[in-house]
Amino acid sequence: MLSLPAGVRACLFDLDGVLTPTAAVHAAAWKETFDDFLRQRAARGGEEFRAFDPVADYDEYVDGKPRVDGTRSFLASRDITLPEGQPDDPPSRDTIQGLSARKDEAFSRRLGDGVQPYEGSLRYLRAARDAGLRRAVVSSSKHCAAVVAAAGIDDLLEVRVDGIVAERERLRGKPTPDTYLCAARMLGVEPEAAAVFEDALAGVAAGRAGGFGYVVGVDRVGQADALRAHGGDTVVRDLAELLDRPESGTGR
Numbered sequence: 001m002l003s004l005p006a007g008v009r010a011c012l013f014d015l016d017g018v019l020t021p022t023a024a025v026h027a028a029a030w031k032e033t034f035d036d037f038l039r040q041r042a043a044r045g046g047e048e049f050r051a052f053d054p055v056a057d058y059d060e061y062v063d064g065k066p067r068v069d070g071t072r073s074f075l076a077s078r079d080i081t082l083p084e085g086q087p088d089d090p091p092s093r094d095t096i097q098g099l100s101a102r103k104d105e106a107f108s109r110r111l112g113d114g115v116q117p118y119e120g121s122l123r124y125l126r127a128a129r130d131a132g133l134r135r136a137v138v139s140s141s142k143h144c145a146a147v148v149a150a151a152g153i154d155d156l157l158e159v160r161v162d163g164i165v166a167e168r169e170r171l172r173g174k175p176t177p178d179t180y181l182c183a184a185r186m187l188g189v190e191p192e193a194a195a196v197f198e199d200a201l202a203g204v205a206a207g208r209a210g211g212f213g214y215v216v217g218v219d220r221v222g223q224a225d226a227l228r229a230h231g232g233d234t235v236v237r238d239l240a241e242l243l244d245r246p247e248s249g250t251g252r
Contacts, residue, residue, distance in 0.1 A: 002127060003234075003242040008213050010134035010187045010194040012180050013157075014064070015144055017199035018218050018239075019121045019137065020151050022111075023063070026141075027054040029106035030062055033099060034074060041080075050078075055221060064200030066140045066163060066173040067100045075099075104142075111143065115150040120240030125156040127243055134158060136183040138196075140166065140173050159186045174202040177210025184212075197239070204230040216242070 004011075017023035034052035042049040052058075052074070061077055062070030075082060075096075085095025091102035128135055136159035137148060144162035148154045161183045165171070171178035177191075184194045195214040196207030201223070207215035208231025217227030217235040224235045236242060 015139035064202040120238040124239035175205035
């Protein structure tokens with residue numbers, strides 16, 4: 001019924017882009033942050049302004065990563081070096097930490113408009129619960145708890161590993177598998193008995209690197225081939241497709 005290998009006993013879900021459509025909110029917040037910074041930098045240096053691409057740049061440099069890592073990664077792609085700064089740098093400061101705080105501020109402002117889970121993901125979560133599978137959400141965002149609550153799916157998830165937990169436990173961000181491995185431990189299952197559900201290239205790579213039993217790529221933006229290349233065992237456009245597949249010998 002769930003289209004998973006018979007040995008899988010737990011489902012580990014990314015949040016943004018898998019359970020909720022907040023990936024688009026994140027992309028818009030990153031674009032606002034970087035475009036403002038790049039526009040001012042270009043004006044000061046007499047250079048051409050080149051905007052942040054909310055699809056290509058987002059997927060390649062920031063999606064699935066801790067916020068400061070995303071900031072650092074994108075700036076490096078433009079050969080821009082900024083001082084690291086301090087974690088409490090204000091959003092107005094042009095440091096890695098300051099730009100990261102600016103993005104966080106932009107995202108929080110947009111989050112107030114509300115969050116609705118993907119209908120197919122809601123169906124899949126309920127089916128996984130009814131089938132007796134353990135369930136966790138794994139996200140690099142420190143807003144994970146607020147998004148899950150706003151989407152009304154907190155009762156369907158047993159464990160949360162987010163940016164707050166990662167910082168406390170000193171877990172490395174995706175594409176390393178640390179956060180997913182932590183979620184599996186918290187659920188009491190071995191990696192090979194867990195399935196990872198990811199829409200980010202870095203997240204799919206993390207699932208493959210962690211030796212998980214099954215990696216499902218969720219293609220919301222037309223990157224199915226890239227998701228497979230980074231380690232997806234299967235790729236779907238929506239989790240409902242897994243429920244609607246005909247029964248086979250390899251699925252539940």
